[in-house]
Amino acid sequence: MSKKRSIETTCIQGGWHPENGEARVLPIYQSTTFKYSTSEQMGRLFDLEENGYFYTRLANPTNDAVAEKICEMEGGAAAMLTSSGQAANFYSVFNICSAGDHFICAATVYGGTSNLFTVTMKKMGIEVTLVDPDSTEEELDAAFRPNTKCVFGESIANPALVVLDIEKFARAAHRHGVPLIVDNTFATPINCRPFEWGADIVTHSTTKYMDGHAMSVGGCIVDSGNFDWEAHKDKFPGLTEPDASYHGVVYTEKFGKGAYITKATAQVMRDLGSIQAPMNAFLLNVGLETLHLRVPRHCENALKVAEYLKSREDVAWVNYPGLEGDRYYQLAQKYMPNGTCGVISFGLKGGREAAGVFMDKLKLAAIVTHVADARTCVLHPASHTHRQLTDEQLTEAGVDPSMIRFSVGIENADDIIEDIRQALED
Numbered sequence: 003m004s005k006k007r008s009i010e011t012t013c014i015q016g017g018w019h020p021e022n023g024e025a026r027v028l029p030i031y032q033s034t035t036f037k038y039s040t041s042e043q044m045g046r047l048f049d050l051e052e053n054g055y056f057y058t059r060l061a062n063p064t065n066d067a068v069a070e071k072i073c074e075m076e077g078g079a080a081a082m083l084t085s086s087g088q089a090a091n092f093y094s095v096f097n098i099c100s101a102g103d104h105f106i107c108a109a110t111v112y113g114g115t116s117n118l119f120t121v122t123m124k125k126m127g128i129e130v131t132l133v134d135p136d137s138t139e140e141e142l143d144a145a146f147r148p149n150t151k152c153v154f155g156e157s158i159a160n161p162a163l164v165v166l167d168i169e170k171f172a173r174a175a176h177r178h179g180v181p182l183i184v185d186n187t188f189a190t191p192i193n194c195r196p197f198e199w200g201a202d203i204v205t206h207s208t209t210k211y212m213d214g215h216a217m218s219v220g221g222c223i224v225d226s227g228n229f230d231w232e233a234h235k236d237k238f239p240g241l242t243e244p245d246a247s248y249h250g251v252v253y254t255e256k257f258g259k260g261a262y263i264t265k266a267t268a269q270v271m272r273d274l275g276s277i278q279a280p281m282n283a284f285l286l287n288v289g290l291e292t293l294h295l296r297v298p299r300h301c302e303n304a305l306k307v308a309e310y311l312k313s314r315e316d317v318a319w320v321n322y323p324g325l326e327g328d329r330y331y332q333l334a335q336k337y338m339p340n341g342t343c344g345v346i347s348f349g350l351k352g353g354r355e356a357a358g359v360f361m362d363k364l365k366l367a368a369i370v371t372h373v374a375d376a377r378t379c380v381l382h383p384a385s386h387t388h389r390q391l392t393d394e395q396l397t398e399a400g401v402d403p404s405m406i407r408f409s410v411g412i413e414n415a416d417d418i419i420e421d422i423r424q425a426l427e428d
């Protein structure tokens with residue numbers, strides 16, 4: 003077998019493999035539907051007896067090529083795109099949890115995910131227990147129940163910048179016969195590949211570094227194919243018992259390592275329909291082609307900005323896991339030694355009020371509800387993304403009310419630092 007190619011090459015060459023005379027660049031299959039010459043063949047597609055495209059809500063060639071590229075970058079077995087990161091995270095859990103089930107989630111996850119899990123999914127009868135990501139193995143064990151179906155965390159938490167001890171969480175999940183799902187949005191597979199540390203499923207908000215230019219909202223789910231659903235048959239009947247909505251297909255028997263993604267597509271996507279538009283998948287693919295160039299530059303710039311902030315008298319605290327002395331520096335060195343992400347969080351000595359004044363004076367860094375794209379941007383979680391949370395919930399989520407989330411772009415680092423300087427001093 004030839005040597006596995008490097009991730010840089012996959013960023014460029016992965017996913018779309020044109021045949022003789024086909025378009026070199028991934029085409030946008032801007033078509034809801036696909037033509038067949040016999041009615042019988044169309045029937046076989048509906049029965050999952052044959053592979054093929056028939057309706058874009060279920061599958062589209064542009065989307066599949068991009069999903070395959072991300073799958074290869076993560077080292078997974080199967081993947082699917084979704085319309086957003088929210089849809090990816092929802093599907094990843096809902097694919098294996100039903101009413102009456104329970105799952106465990108690191109308390110520091112993104113505010114949108116936390117709301118989805120604790121409020122919306124609760125209404126569906128699915129309960130979540132939030133755990134401190136720094137919990138001991140014993141504390142993690144204590145959170146499991148007989149009906150627990152998975153464990154969820156973020157490789158780098160947005161915006162708390164907590165680095166997940168992936169091996170510890172994977173061990174706990176596997177001791178209890180359930181998979182670990184890791185949202186790898188901030189680290190990206192350029193810096194961290196959770197499957198290499200025992201995670202079973204990875205999700206992404208591709209809206210962030212993967213797209214990289216703040217152009218299109220999107221998400222992705224990748225399955226490692228490593229979790230043995232059959233060994234825990236009683237916990238996952240949706241995968242290991244006949245699906246009445248597909249003439250009794252048993253996903254694990256028929257699709258092996260593709261079971262989880264096939265079920266998520268054939269059932270969850272079919273019924274809920276949060277498909278990514280092929281046009282957006284095309285744009286995402288263009289972003290992916292430079293991910294390996296952009297991510298190291300984001301990290302290099304962020305480290306310079308973090309060091310500058312740390313040196314200032316008027317800055318009360320700085321969180322950046324790439325910064326020596328940071329609480330999560332050691333974990334970052336282990337799981338993402340080449341770099342973490344471009345996002346920094348910090349607080350000014352003047353607290354919540356000073357944060358507003360500072361942000362209003364920034365010129366290059368824009369106040370936007372976004373993070374992790376080419377342009378430097380800034381946001382105050384307590385007044386923006388996490389507005390719904392009480393101060394107590396904010397603290398639990400690792401969000402200090404004074405926290406400024408600063409997303410360092412790929413402009414010249416000196417220009418970004420000068421912008422911060424003038425906003426603090428002038």
Ligand SMILES: *Cc1c(COP(=O)(O)O)cnc(C)c1O
Nearest residue numbers: 086087088112160187207209220
């Ligand atoms: C933004 C984000 C999400 C939600 O993704 P959308 O694409 O905005 O739906 C989920 N997880 C993390 C870590 C994020 O940063």
